[in-house]
Every structure is written in structure tokens, then in C-alpha cells.
Amino acid sequence: MASLQLSPAPSPRGRRQKLPTTKLERYVLDDTDMSQHYSINDLKLLTSHKKTAVYKGSLKLPDQEDAVSVVVKTDFFAESPRPSVFEHEADMYEVYLWGLQDKSIPHCYGLFQYDGEDGRVSSFLVLGDCGTPIEDPRNFTDSYKSKVIDAVYFIHFAGFTHGDLSYHNILNKDGCPFIIDFETAKPHVCEMKEKVFIGEERKELGCTEMMRCAALVRAWADLDVKLEGVYTFLRMDLRRGNMDYLLSRLTHCNSDPTVYRPYVEQLVEQVEARREHYRNIPREERLIVPE
Numbered sequence: 464m465a466s467l468q469l470s471p472a473p474s475p476r477g478r479r480q481k482l483p484t485t486k487l488e489r490y491v492l493d494d495t496d497m498s499q500h501y502s503i504n505d506l507k508l509l510t511s512h513k514k515t516a517v518y519k520g521s522l523k524l525p526d527q528e529d530a531v532s533v534v535v536k537t538d539f540f541a542e543s544p545r546p547s548v549f550e551h552e553a554d555m556y557e558v559y560l561w562g563l564q565d566k567s568i569p570h571c572y573g574l575f576q577y578d579g580e581d582g583r584v585s586s587f588l589v590l591g592d593c594g595t596p597i598e599d600p601r602n603f604t605d606s607y608k609s610k611v612i613d614a615v616y617f618i619h620f621a622g623f624t625h626g627d628l629s630y631h632n633i634l635n636k637d638g639c640p641f642i643i644d645f646e647t648a649k650p651h652v653c654e655m656k657e658k659v660f661i662g663e664e665r666k667e668l669g670c671t672e673m674m675r676c677a678a679l680v681r682a683w684a685d686l687d688v689k690l691e692g693v694y695t696f697l698r699m700d701l702r703r704g705n706m707d708y709l710l711s712r713l714t715h716c717n718s719d720p721t722v723y724r725p726y727v728e729q730l731v732e733q734v735e736a737r738r739e740h741y742r743n744i745p746r747e748e749r750l751i752v753p754e
């Protein structure tokens with residue numbers, strides 16, 4: 464049975480409740496003999512909420528000289544520990560999404576459990592440190608947006624939805640996104656058939672969570688297009704055959720809105736050119752081909 468030992472560390476509860484420093488047993492996923500002992504030092508409290516606290520520390524592995532930077536997620540301080548939720552999350556990392564570790568989800572060093580005196584089982588999930596949550600998607604490059612979409616799609620392709628996709632659950636490490644927090648992951652058959660091209664007009668993807676992901680990273684072209692200093696049109700209205708309608712929107716600016724015709728036409732041409740660019744992407748490049 465593998466075990467983990469934590470060094471003394473700051474507690475969100477102060478002196479009232481301290482992290483256990485006795486050996487914690489590993490939640491065993493299969494019959495493999497794992498008679499190894501891990502220890503984590505230099506624990507620093509990163510965040511503490513009602514349900515979980517998150518620490519950062521240095522993991523010493525029995526077969527490796529250098530320590531590894533890790534994050535420890537625990538419900539030790541929660542009013543009601545949730546062992547089955549942590550076991551589900553560990554199963555996601557170590558069984559169902561195992562092939563995505565170090566690719567689009569963090570490396571998982573295991574779930575370790577602490578049997579408290581009152582029968583409470585607290586959990587300590589140890590994951591590779593994959594950086595900090597992404598923040599403002601307006602600063603992302605198109606290629607980074609695509610990487611986030613791919614990372615989430617890999618999970619769908621593996622047969623699961625994340626279930627709680629948000630900026631907090633997407634980490635960035637050296638320009639690579641990593642998805643975390645699989646407490647609410649569920650089996651899923653993804654209906655997404657076409658790739659998302661950054662900057663194209665919003666299209667239906669056939670999968671609610673992938674639509675959410677595309678919106679989170681601002682993958683689509685803006686819905687509004689400004690005729691500078693005059694009016695803001697809806698992008699979907701800017702079409703070659705729609706000139707009369709577009710000019711009719713400008714009657715409040717000038718009693719003769721046709722004075723704007725050349726500018727509106729120019730705007731329509733720009734939008735139509737972009738539309739054509741995305742439309743011309745060959746079908747074989749658009750379709751998702753399962754690997």
C-alpha cells in the first residue's frame with residue numbers, strides 16, 4: 464500500500480485544526496502493489512473555501528532524486544468530507560482520462576485518505592503543478608484559444624463532459640492549458656463534428672459544453688460591428704442583399720441615410736470577405752477526424 468506523509472503546514476483554521484502528519488493511505492484503483500512512500504514538504508496554503516483547501520508543495524518520490532512541484536487538494540477542513548466525490552475525481556484522472564495526463568490534464572500522483580478519529584475520511588488529491596488559472600481571454604492569441612478548445616475536446620472525445628467548465632478550472636503553464644476539477648465529470652457522447660475556427664461567426668457545434676468552451680475563450684467573431692461614430696450593427700445583418708434594411712437603421716442619424724451607403728457597403732464587404740474566408744476552408748480541414 465502506498466502512503467503519503469505531509470510536512471507540518473499552515474492551516475486555514477489556525478491552531479484549532481492542523482493537517483495530519485501521520486501516514487496517509489493511498490486510494491487503490493487496482494491490485495497493483497504500490498508499496499511506496501511519498502512525502503510532501505514546504506506546504507503553502509494557496510486557497511481555502513468551504514468545501515476544499517488547496518496547498519502547494521514539493522513531492523519527494525521514492526524513485527526520483529529531485530522533488531516535484533505539486534498541488535494538494537483536500538477536504539480535511541470541510542464541515543462534511545466528501546470521500547466519494549474525491550474517489551470519483553481520482554478515477555477520472557487515473558482511469559478514464561489517464562491518457563490525457565501531462566497533455567491536457569495534470570499528472571495525478573494519487574488520492575490519499577486520512578481516517579479521522581470520528582470516522583471521518585478526509586481526502587488529499589495530489590496533482591502536478593500546472594500553473595495558475597487563465598484570466599482575461601481578450602489577451603489570448605488565436606492559437607492559445609484553439610489549444611484550450613482542443614484540451615476540452617480531448618476530454619469529450621475520451622467520453623466525458625467536465626460539468627463545471629470555468630476560468631477557475633483551466634490552468635495555464637508555459638503557454639499550455641490544463642483542465643482541472645473533475646468532481647462533476649460525467650459520461651458523454653460528443654456530437655461535435657466540425658472544428659472551431661477562431662474568429663468565425665458563431666455556429667452550432669452540437670455540444671453544449673463545447674459551445675460554452677468556445678464562448679469562454681471568445682472564439683467567435685464579435686456579434687456587433689461598429690460603423691465608427693455612427694451605429695453598431697449586428698454582424699449577422701451585414702449581408703450584401705440587406706442594404707435597404709441596414710440603411711433604414713440609420714434614419715435617426717440623418718434624414719437621408721443613403722449618405723452612409725458607401726461606408727455601409729465597405730463594412731458589408733469586409734464582413735462578407737471574412738465569411739467567405741471561413742466558408743472556403745476545405746471540408747476535410749473542417750471535419751473532426753477521430754484519431
Ligand SMILES: [Zn+2]
Pocket residue numbers: 619651652653654655670671672673
Ligand atoms: Zn461534447
